Amino acid sequence: MTKILMVCLGNICRSPLAHGILESKLPKDRFEVDSAGTSNYHIGELPDKRSIEVATKNGINITGQRGRQFQIEDFDSFDFIYVMDQSNFKDIVKLARNDEDSAKVKLILNESHPNKNLEVPDPYHGGYSGFDSVYKMLDEACTIIAKKLN
Template sequence: MVCLGNICRSPLAEGILRSKLPYEDFVVDSAGTSGYHIGDPPDRRSVEVARKYGLNISHLSGRQFSNRDFDEFDFIYVMDQSNFENVNKLARSKEDLEKVKMILNEIYPNQNHDVPDPYYGGTQGFENVYKMLDEACSIIANKLT
């Protein structure tokens, strides 16, 4: 799961998808395309909305996406077009490029909708993002299990 800073959308997506998959069979992680928040915990509003739905993401910490992630993961879900472009710039092969997907294409195939960045908005923005990601992650989990 990849967003810009790895403190709002991608840690939410990580926590949501982890909750829907058997822990022993899947590795779910998140990262940011920027290095602004390396080592930082998720935004308190992401933590709060996750907690509202029974998830604890407070222990997660920000890290930056690297081309090694192409080796570690079968799927790389990005939150918006900018993330998509930044991740694809790090791809080393056609196989790497095929791993990168816009997460909301799981709900709206081939429409390339962005998950809005809730950072500068109020708590309702985090609630809206949670619901979008929950729906997308349910589809992903159903495909994988």
């Protein structure tokens, strides 16, 4: 079973969307997708209501997800770790124990925009349009990831 982890800051906006989108594109018998945050702000909480709404609007249910914080053991559990921005990247790589751990960490938008190191903007402090925009970015990247993995 191939395991993929999506990571953002709080695990309530971007990574739950990426988690739900990629999960919807991969066969569940061969892939496991999860998400986490680099912070401990929202442990046990549902995704942001705006993330839930944009996911639902696109036919994806993310209400079964709950916020959790990234743990060092996640390097052992996951084959791929996709982060949403440079800050998440630095935070996760700082926890890496070796080069093998570090090699698992990738900026998700490098899948759709190779080597550009673009970031998925955090829509938390904005309106609903930011969540729609983030959904589109993540859907494009997750489509490419699913094609590579399938």
